[in-house]
Amino acid sequence: MSTFNPHSEDEIVEIVQWALSEQAPIEIIGQGSKRELGRPLQTEHTIALSTYSGVTLYEPDELVLAAKAGTPVAELEALLAASGQAFQFEPMDYGPLLGKAARQGSLGGLLATNLCGPRRLKAGSARDHVLGVRVVSGRGELFKSGGRVVKNVTGYDLSKGMAHSWGTLGVATEITFKVLPKPEAETTLVLRGLADDEAARAMAIAMGSSGEVASAAHLPGNVASRVIGGTLQGEASTLLRLEGFAPSVADRAEMLKKLLASAGAVDTLSEDISRNLWREIRDVIPFADGTERPVWRVSMAPMEAYKLVASLRMGAAVDAFYDWQGGLIWLRMEGDPEAEAVRALVAKYGGGHATLVRASVALRAALPVFEPQPAPLAALSKRLKQQFDPSGIFNPGRMVAGV
Structure with a gap:
């Protein structure tokens, strides 16, 4: 078995062209934090992009960031935080759930698995924020799609198409994302002791109100005991996150407390506890x-x-x-x-x-790890794979056996 550690885009193209000429299936990884997701691969060769890392563009005023695919997400989040910005879609970290260290994921893996977090209801997922990509296809060709400014929509759908492809269509080399300011303030309202059906109704009322709830979750008692050091006291907890300017957050919190009064007393979590709680929910x-x-x-x-x-x-x-x-x-x-x-x-x-x-x-x-697709959609996916990777050298069988 061999592992390739490219340092340039040209090297990635050469590796793919070699794999194509040899008809040698190849696994694509970044930092390897999500390697145990999907069906297991049986490939003799790996492209590890951890050595292909670095920010290529960051313009805070334009709300745009571009980086090489192997760049750690944690490094990018720290860079954004220094300017009061963030990936608004709040990408989850699969590492702890899969028995690995936290904060090891790469930007390429973020796009390939279309990550998101509890703010999904409001902000969408990675595919809703990607502006452009540079990709080496299974034909050994480098192409680019999209642009580096928020207003550029050329090829936007093709950029989105790389999201949730799980490395089966091509090797992303550079990805450009839209970034947004971090919320100024945050708090979480907690309704205690609701059964699952009662919690569903309470969350629906909150989400349908003018409270602009950013995230809504329900933790039954046995799950609530396992987050933020037991702060929720093992009691079933229905959680509503509010974000924005501090006065607005306070006003909306009071409105929601009155709206949900019939469901019982509503507690409020401090900003620090709230942020930690939603991070733990995000990362399961x-x-x-x-x-x-x-x-x-x-x-x-x-x-x-x-x-x-x-x-x-x-x-x-x-x-x-x-x-x-x-x-x-x-x-x-x-x-x-x-x-x-x-x-x-x-x-x-x-x-x-x-x-x-x-x-x-x-x-x-x-087992079929992913939800089996209806026949028409499966046929479309197969045609897409044929267009991007006709020889089937990228992550074969990762999503579907034989594809």
Whole structure:
């Protein structure tokens, strides 16, 4: 097995052209923090982009940042923070959940897996903020799409197309993102002791109000005990995050307290505790237990989520908590991954997507890790792969066996 550590874009092109000429499948990684996501690969060669790192453009006044694909996200977040800015989509860090160190992800991996966080309801995901990319295709050709200014929309959809491609379409070499100012103030309102269905209704009321809620989540009691050092006292907690200018945050908090008074007393978390709490929710810290117990990521209609969890618990031992107002469910299974049961219930309660995020190598090889696509969409994905990587040398089988 060989690992290539390129230092320039030209070297990346040469490596891909060599792999193409040899018909040698090759794995693409950045820092390797998400290597255990998706189906396991069986490739003899790896392109590790950790040596291809650095910021190529940062113009705070223009709200634009570009960097090489191997640049650590943590390094970029520190740079942005120094100017009072951030990736507004709040990219999660899979490292702790997968038993690895935190803050190791790369910019290329961020785009390839289309990362986002609890602010997804308001800010979208990585694909909604990417402005441009430079990519080496599976044909050994370098191309660019998009631009370096927010107003430039040329090729914008192609830039977005690299999001959630999991390294199966090409090797991104440079990525340009739109960045935004960090919120001036933040607080979180906490409703205590609500059952899952009651929490779903309370979050729906809050999200439908003029309170401009940035994030909404519900942690059942056994999950609430595992965040921010037990500050939530192991009590079921329904969480509403407010951000913006300090006076506005305070006014909206008071409005929401009155609106939700029938649900019980509403507590307020300080800014520091609030930031830490949402970071732990973002990174699924309650399930970062150092094991390979299967963890599912399910996205579906928010008001159907608690029904799925209740039905699943009738036949399986499972821990769960809800983000995105319930539109994102994190499930940790105590036994087998129950793939058929999970996906059958997703279909029963309105449809959605279920992804097996963490499991042993054997299970990830045996099961469809990603939600199986309907035939027309699968055919479209196959044609897209054929256009970008006709020889199938990039991350073969990462998403679907044989593709």
